[in-house]
Amino acid sequence: MAYTFNWTRFQKAGFFSQNWGRTPCVIRNALPADFDGITPEVLAGLSLEENVESRIVIQHGPQDYELRRGPFTEADYAALPEQDWTLLVQGVDRIVPAVQKLLTAFDFIPYWRLDDVMISYAVTGGNVGPHYDHYHVFLYQMAGHRRWTLTSQHCTEDNYLEGVPLRLMKDFPVELEYEVGPGDVLYIPPLWGHHGVALDDACMTASVGYRSLRAKELMEALADWLAEQPAGNSLFHDPSWLGLPPGEMDGRVAQAALATLRPALTTPGLDHALAQMMTLPDQAAVDLLPEPLAPPAMLDDLPALLQETPVWLRDSVTRMALTEDGALFVNGNRWETEASLDFRRWLADHILYEDAERWLGNPQDAAALLHAINNQWIVPDED
Numbered sequence: 001m002a003y004t005f006n007w008t009r010f011q012k013a014g015f016f017s018q019n020w021g022r023t024p025c026v027i028r029n030a031l032p033a034d035f036d037g038i039t040p041e042v043l044a045g046l047s048l049e050e051n052v053e054s055r056i057v058i059q060h061g062p063q064d065y066e067l068r069r070g071p072f073t074e075a076d077y078a079a080l081p082e083q084d085w086t087l088l089v090q091g092v093d094r095i096v097p098a099v100q101k102l103l104t105a106f107d108f109i110p111y112w113r114l115d116d117v118m119i120s121y122a123v124t125g126g127n128v129g130p131h132y133d134h135y136h137v138f139l140y141q142m143a144g145h146r147r148w149t150l151t152s153q154h155c156t157e158d159n160y161l162e163g164v165p166l167r168l169m170k171d172f173p174v175e176l177e178y179e180v181g182p183g184d185v186l187y188i189p190p191l192w193g194h195h196g197v198a199l200d201d202a203c204m205t206a207s208v209g210y211r212s213l214r215a216k217e218l219m220e221a222l223a224d225w226l227a228e229q230p231a232g233n234s235l236f237h238d239p240s241w242l243g244l245p246p247g248e249m250d251g252r253v254a255q256a257a258l259a260t261l262r263p264a265l266t267t268p269g270l271d272h273a274l275a276q277m278m279t280l281p282d283q284a285a286v287d288l289l290p291e292p293l294a295p296p297a298m299l300d301d302l303p304a305l306l307q308e309t310p311v312w313l314r315d316s317v318t319r320m321a322l323t324e325d326g327a328l329f330v331n332g333n334r335w336e337t338e339a340s341l342d343f344r345r346w347l348a349d350h351i352l353y354e355d356a357e358r359w360l361g362n363p364q365d366a367a368a369l370l371h372a373i374n375n376q377w378i379v380p381d382e383d
């Protein structure tokens, strides 16, 4: 099942003009108030596993926090206090398909822009302390209630509490305050201090996070990509040096250099460099990338396979981006496919695929669909 973010076109436009990257806001009843795709028991179960990143934060006093790192044991849970602790599990969308499907509600932000979904479970009083991130985050209150306070001030590296194992803000002049309940979504831009305290037991919050990109990352990705381009073999065009003293440079040098680089820095070249970078799996995902199916499915099997499996899901770490000129990038590589633009759009714009049979009529599209299945970029939806 796909999810819909419950807001009006007007609210959505207002979000992008006023909130995205600027100021926090709450969208009431944006998502289901009774999401049952993950339970506290399943979340705690994940935190017992070796390859899952989990933490428990316990607050012992006003400025006294303890950080524990997973994997945990059942005995760890039995020894926890009654109140004031939070369990946090990273990358739940990569492990629990029901949580991955929740991302269909966030189709108003490009899928290739997403980092991961962290889910927290807190008992009354549970919180991770006042802090700021370099992330855009949508905090979906899945169950229970939480009170948030927020500030745009003092979100700087020198404003932190000493002697605490977490990066917490010392000065936190509250500017905004919200109480959220099941179904509400709080959006927080990067560099906004936030502090959320659970008001009841079984308080579950999903954080859908989008990392800020640093110019340095774009520059490095661009440099790597440029070095591999055929345009790299073109020559620097020496301008006329008439009148330039022999040990000096003037504006002509930069002009000539820019003229040499320009063909590579305009679209589609730049688009492709960015699509390659944005679809490259991150460190945590690289080990989870799918292996091709062995033995592969054959084209003759495809109609029966689609009958058997009506719904397909994007592999949980696979990233795709389609550029304006129709180039499709998958996991950091351009996929040279003969498939129609409609097919490429369908593949890139979804993470849940409900009508794959429609591509059987066109041999190129059917072959491309088979390729996506055989590479396990899309997998059967088990639900």
Ligand SMILES: [Fe+2]
Pocket: 131, 132, 133, 194
């Ligand atoms: Fe945060």
